[in-house]
Amino acid sequence: LSTLTPDIIEKLKTAVGDGGWIEDAEGKAPYLTDERDLFHGQTALVLRPGTAQAVADIIAICAAANIGIVPQGGNTGYCGGSIPNADGSEIVVSLARLNRIRDIDPLNNTMTVEAGCVLADIQTAAEDADRLFPLSLGAQGSCQIGGNLATNAGGVQVLRYGNARDMVLGLEVVLPDGRMLDGLRALRKDNTGYDLKQLFLGAEGTLGIITAAVLKLYPRPREVVTIFAALPGAKAAVSLLARLRDGTAGSVTAFEILNRACLELVQDHIDGARDPFTEAYDTYALIEISATRSDGGTREAAETVLAEALDAGEALDAVIAASGQQSNDLWRLRETIPEAQKRAGGCIKHDISVPVSKVAEFIDQATKRAEHDIKDVRIIAFGHIGDGNIHFNLTQPSTDDAERFLAHAERLSSAIHDIAVGLGGSFSAEHGIGVLKKPELERYKSAVEQDLMALVKGAIDPKNIMNPGKIVSPKT
Numbered sequence: 001l002s003t004l005t006p007d008i009i010e011k012l013k014t015a016v017g018d019g020g021w022i023e024d025a026e027g028k029a030p031y032l033t034d035e036r037d038l039f040h041g042q043t044a045l046v047l048r049p050g051t052a053q054a055v056a057d058i059i060a061i062c063a064a065a066n067i068g069i070v071p072q073g074g075n076t077g078y079c080g081g082s083i084p085n086a087d088g089s090e091i092v093v094s095l096a097r098l099n100r101i102r103d104i105d106p107l108n109n110t111m112t113v114e115a116g117c118v119l120a121d122i123q124t125a126a127e128d129a130d131r132l133f134p135l136s137l138g139a140q141g142s143c144q145i146g147g148n149l150a151t152n153a154g155g156v157q158v159l160r161y162g163n164a165r166d167m168v169l170g171l172e173v174v175l176p177d178g179r180m181l182d183g184l185r186a187l188r189k190d191n192t193g194y195d196l197k198q199l200f201l202g203a204e205g206t207l208g209i210i211t212a213a214v215l216k217l218y219p220r221p222r223e224v225v226t227i228f229a230a231l232p233g234a235k236a237a238v239s240l241l242a243r244l245r246d247g248t249a250g251s252v253t254a255f256e257i258l259n260r261a262c263l264e265l266v267q268d269h270i271d272g273a274r275d276p277f278t279e280a281y282d283t284y285a286l287i288e289i290s291a292t293r294s295d296g297g298t299r300e301a302a303e304t305v306l307a308e309a310l311d312a313g314e315a316l317d318a319v320i321a322a323s324g325q326q327s328n329d330l331w332r333l334r335e336t337i338p339e340a341q342k343r344a345g346g347c348i349k350h351d352i353s354v355p356v357s358k359v360a361e362f363i364d365q366a367t368k369r370a371e372h373d374i375k376d377v378r379i380i381a382f383g384h385i386g387d388g389n390i391h392f393n394l395t396q397p398s399t400d401d402a403e404r405f406l407a408h409a410e411r412l413s414s415a416i417h418d419i420a421v422g423l424g425g426s427f428s429a430e431h432g433i434g435v436l437k438k439p440e441l442e443r444y445k446s447a448v449e450q451d452l453m454a455l456v457k458g459a460i461d462p463k464n465i466m467n468p469g470k471i472v473s474p475k476t
C-alpha cells in the first residue's frame with residue numbers, strides 16, 4: 001500500500017466537501033483509540049462523507065492510489081477493527097453523517113436506513129411506527145447499524161430474533177474498487193443465486209463499506225415481563241430457560257445470567273446499583289418475556305412457571321418488575337457490568353460460545369483453570385446463556401497490580417479458548433475478530449476455512465485496501 005500524499009489528501013477533501021473531514025490532532029483523537037483503550041492508531045485524515053456517492057468517490061480515489069481504508073461506525077467494537085494502523089498511512093472513514101432513515105414500510109415490516117444511524121435511534125423510529133426493531137445491546141446509544149451489521153452483532157434478544165445477520169433483507173455496499181452494490185431489496189423471498197449480502201455481514205469492513213440496509217421489523221410487544229431470579233448455579237439456569245420457553249409458548253425474549261461477583265462489582269462501582277435480594281446467591285438470571293397480547297396472560301404464565309421452578313429448586317428466589325422503572329433498574333445491573341469492570345482495574349475478556357447444554361461445564365472448567373493460575377482472581381461470568389454465549393471475564397484481584405495481572409492474558413486466554421473449543425464451542429461468539437483475535441482465528445479455523453476466507457478476500461479486494469490487517473490477508 002502507498003502513503004498519503006498532499007495531492008491525494010486534497011482529492012479526498014474535495015470528494016467529501018466542506019465539513020466532511022478532520023485533520024487536527026484534537027479532532028482526530030476520538031477516532032484513533034478503541035473503546036477499551038487497547039488499540040491506538042494514527043491517520044493524516046478522518047473523512048466523514050455525507051452521502052453514499054461520496055463514500056464511492058473516496059474509495060475510487062483510494063483504490064487508484066493504493067491507500068488503505070478503515071471504516072468506522074460508533075467505535076464501540078471490542079476487537080480493534082475500527083482503528084487504523086500506527087504508521088498513519090491509512091485513512092479513517094466515519095459513517096456518522098450518513099444517518100438518514102430513508103423509508104419505513106409498516107405493512108411490509110421493513111425500514112431502510114443509512115449505515116451511520118445510531119442503533120437506539122433506529123429502535124425509536126420503529127417504535128414510532130408501532131413496530132419493533134429487536135437488535136439490542138449495551139452500546140446501543142452510540143454504536144451504529146453499519147457497525148452492527150459489519151460485526152454481525154448479537155446482544156440480548158438473539159434467542160428470540162437471531163443475530164444482526166438475521167434482521168437484514170437488503171444491503172447497499174461500496175466495493176473496494178468504488179463500485180456500488182445496490183441490493184436494497186425489501187423481499188423475504190429472493191432465491192436468485194448467491195446471497196451476496198451475507199458476505200458483507202460480519203466481514204468487519206474488510207470487503208467493502210456498508211452504506212445502507214433494509215431491516216426487518218416485528219410486531220411491537222404490548223406486555224413485557226422482567227424477572228430477576230436467584231439460582232443455585234448455571235446448570236439450573238439452563239433448566240429454567242427450557243422450562244420458561246415451554247411454559248410461555250416461546251415468549252422468552254432475553255435470558256441473561258450473571259454470577260455473584262458481577263453483582264458485587266456493579267454495586268461497588270456503579271451509583272445507585274443495589275442487590276434486589278437480602279441474601280447472597282451463586283447465580284442470577286435476568287429474564288424478559290414479551291408478547292403482543294396485553295391481557296396479563298404473559299405475566300400469569302411466567303408466574304406459574306416460576307412457582308414450579310421454585311418448587312423444583314431451580315430458582316431460589318425471584319422478583320418481577322412492577323413498573324418500567326423497576327425493569328430499567330434490573331437491566332442496569334446487567335448492562336453496567338462492562339463499565340464496572342473498567343473501573344475495577346485490569347481485565348482479561350473472553351467472548352465464547354458453547355452449546356447451551358454445555359454452558360455449566362464450560363464455566364466450571366474455566367473457573368477452575370483461572371483460579372488455579374491466579375490467586376484471588378475475580379471471575380466475572382455473565383451474558384447471553386440462552387445463546388450459549390458467556391462473557392467469561394477475569395478482573396484483577398483487588399490487591400494486585402494491573403500490569404502484573406495482564407501478563408497472564410495470553411497464556412490464560414488460550415487455555416480458556418481451548419476449553420470452549422473442546423466443548424464444541426467458539427473462541428469468538430459475537431464480538432468478531434478485528435486484530436485482537438486474528439492469532440486465535442489462525443489457531444482454530446481449519447486450513448480449508450482459512451483458505452476460502454483468503455480467496456474471498458482476494459477476489460473482492462485484490463489490492464487489500466479495505467481494512468487491511470483485520471481478520472484475514474488476501475489470497476490472489
Ligand SMILES: Cc1cc2nc3c(=O)[nH]c(=O)nc-3n(C[C@H](O)[C@H](O)[C@H](O)COP(=O)(O)OP(=O)(O)OC[C@H]3O[C@@H](n4cnc5c(N)ncnc54)[C@H](O)[C@@H]3O)c2cc1C
Pocket residue numbers: 035070071072073074075076077078080081082095115136137138139142143144145146147148149150151152153154155156204205206208209210211338430431434467470
Ligand atoms: C457496553 C458495550 C456493550 C456491548 N454489548 C455487545 C453485545 O451485547 N453484543 C455484541 O455483539 N456486541 C456488543 N458490544 C460490541 C460492539 O458494540 C458491537 O460490536 C457493535 O456492533 C459495533 O458497532 P460500532 O458502530 O461501534 O462499530 P465500530 O466499532 O465502529 O466498528 C466495528 C467493525 O465494523 C467495521 N465497520 C463499522 N461500520 C462499518 C460500515 N458501515 N461498513 C463496513 N464496515 C464497518 C469497522 O471497520 C470495524 O471493523 C458491546 C460494546 C460495548 C462498549
